[in-house]
Amino acid sequence: MIRIKFKKYFLTLKESRQLIDRAISEIPGMDEVFQRRKISLQVLEVPLRDDVAKVYYLQDTPILIEFPDGRLIPFLTAVEKLKLPIPRVVVDLGAVKPIASGADVMGPGIKDVEGKFNPGDIVAVVDEKIKAVIALGIAQRSSDEAKERGKTIKNIHHAGDALWRAVATEMG
CATH class of the missing domain: 2.30.130.10 (PUA domain)
Structure with missing residues (x-):
């Protein structure tokens, strides 16, 4: 079995703040999740077809996905765990x-x-x-x-x- 090595790293505080601001403006309920903006999110880069998607973690919990086209959505398990008010x-x-x-x-x-x-x-x-x-x-x-x-x-x-x-x- 081939094991794919994923790239994992932390964002700078500035990068995290920009992403958090974007998540708050685009996804219902994220303002409750990110009450503090001075945190560093971790990123897992995942090969996706001919590009790379990013999964963002908050304290070891996958919370957001950014697709190669720039679309930002919550990670599947985060919807229930964080009680996001998504239709x-x-x-x-x-x-x-x-x-x-x-x-x-x-x-x-x-x-x-x-x-x-x-x-x-x-x-x-x-x-x-x-x-x-x-x-x-x-x-x-x-x-x-x-x-x-x-x-x-x-x-x-x-x-x-x-x-x-x-x-x-x-x-x-």
Whole structure:
């Protein structure tokens, strides 16, 4: 088995402050997470296709992901752990396995919508049984149209993806 070596390092206080300010302005609830801005975040660089994504840690906890295109989202486990007030769609159990494998969320698989969202917003995808966050995605349409036929959420981070596996590998 080939073991990939990930690059891990700390940001400077200035770099951390800039990233924290950005996270607070772009992601609901991050102002509660980052009450102090004078902290140094740790970065794990993860090869992603032909580029590199970055997972940011706060005190050994993966908290943010920055994709190569610059998009910033919370790390999957951070949504529940930090109780981030991100809108959610609840999917039926038949949709869980495909979504947890990277499939996008289609309207007919949505049982319920919690919170309001618009196209481009970050949305958490939870299963109907235990309400665990199984994926994060970008809304393709508004919460009012979520259950209509077609793609509602573009899946961009799910349990078992490359970023998830990289963090699991780093944590031992």
